[in-house]
Amino acid sequence: MNDSDEGAARPKRADARRNEETLLDAAAAIFVMSGVEAPVRDIAAKAGVGVGTIYRHFPTRADLIIAVYRHQVEACAEAGPVLLATSATPHAALGQWINLFVDFLVTKHGLAAVLQSDNAGFDTLHTYFLDRLVPVCTQLLDAAAASGEIRSDLKAFELMRGVGNLCIGAEDPRYDARRLVELLIAGLRQAPPDVGIT
Amino acid sequence: MNDSDEGAARPKRADARRNEETLLDAAAAIFVMSGVEAPVRDIAAKAGVGVGTIYRHFPTRADLIIAVYRHQVEACAEAGPVLLATSATPHAALGQWINLFVDFLVTKHGLAAVLQSDNAGFDTLHTYFLDRLVPVCTQLLDAAAASGEIRSDLKAFELMRGVGNLCIGAEDPRYDARRLVELLIAGLRQAPPDVGIT
DNA sequence: AACGATACGGAACCTTGTTCCGTTTAGCAA
C-alpha cells in the first residue's frame, strides 16, 4: 500500500474533486427534501452541473446514494460490536442496534422502499447494505441466541429485510414503524417470563 | 334501486363489455407472469387492443389492478366475521385472517410493493384496500383485545400496513414473509409491558 | 340505410434514467 487515502494512485483533477464534493452536498440536500428517488436532473441542477457529470462520478444512481450515506452505514456497522460489549445482555444489544438501524432508515425519506425495490438499478445499493450490515447483525443474533434469549431459527438476512420492510412509508404519521419493529423483536423472544438480567 | 346488477342504468355497448372482459383476463395473465408493474403496453398487446382502450375502461393503472383482484379482496373481507364466529378464540381468528391476507399478497407478484408505494397513481389502490379491510381487521383486533389476549394499543391500520410491508419481496426464497408476520403477531400477544428494548 | 353516440387504436407527449460526443479546462512542459 504505497498510497494513503489522501493522495490516490492517480490524483483527480481539482475541478473533479470539487464537483464530487458539490454533488454529494447537493444530493444530500435534495434527498432530504424530495427523497432518494428525486430526479437526477434535480440534483444536477442543484449542484449546478450537467447530468453527465453525475454519471461520470457515480456510474449509477445507487452509487450516489451509497456515497451520500456511507458514513452513516459504517457508523451503524461499527456500533454493533460496541453495543455487544457494553450492553447488559446480547438481546439488549440487538434491540439497541436494530433501533439504530431503524432510526437511520426512517429518517431517510424513501430509502427503505428503494432498498427493497427489485429494480435492477438498485442492486448495488441492496448489496452494499447487506454486505456491510448482515455480518454485524449475525453476530448480535448469534450472541442473543447463544444466551437463550431468543429463538435461533431466524437468519440475520431475514430479520434485516423484515425490519427494512417495516420502515417503508414511515413518513406517515399514522404509521409508527419503530413500534412495529419493537413488536417484531418482542416476537423473537424465546420465553415470555423471567426477562431480567441473567 | 330499480336496476339489478345485470342491467345497469345505461347499458354499455357490446364491444365495450367484451373488451373489458378481455382486458381483465389479459391483465390477470400478465400480472401472474410479470407482476403488477408490467407495462401497460404489454397488457394492451396481450389483449389485442390499443392502450387507449385500457385507459377508457380503467382511468388509472390502479383501477385495473383493483378490478382484477376485487373478488379476492372481497372474499378476504368477508372471511373476517366468519372466522371470528367459528374460531376457538378471537386471537386465533385474527391469526387465521392475517394468514389469508398474507397468502393473498404473497401470491401476487409485486402487489405488496405497489400497495405501499407513495406514487400518487396508486392512491386509489391503497385507499380501496384500506377501506375494505381495515374495518374487518379492527373488528378482529377489538375482539382479541377485549378477550385480553393481545395488547390493545395497536390500530388496525398500523397492523395491516406492517403486515403488508413484511410481504414485500416475498418472492425471494431467502425471505419467508409468512414467518416474519407470525413473529409480529406473536409480539402482539399481551406481554409484560415495556419488555426488552430500553 | 342513415345517423349520432360510443368506443377504438395508436401516434404523440411527458417524465425520468442513461449514454454519447463536441467543447472546455486544468495541469504540465517548453
Add this chain to the structure above:
DNA sequence: TTGCTAAACGGAACAAGGTTCCGTATCGTT
C-alpha cells in the same frame, strides 16, 4: 507565458414507460 493534451464537462439525444388526444370505426337505433 504559451501550447498542448488528457481529463472533465454540459447537455442534447436516446430509451422506456405512463397518459392523453383525436381521427376513425363500430354499434344500436330510427
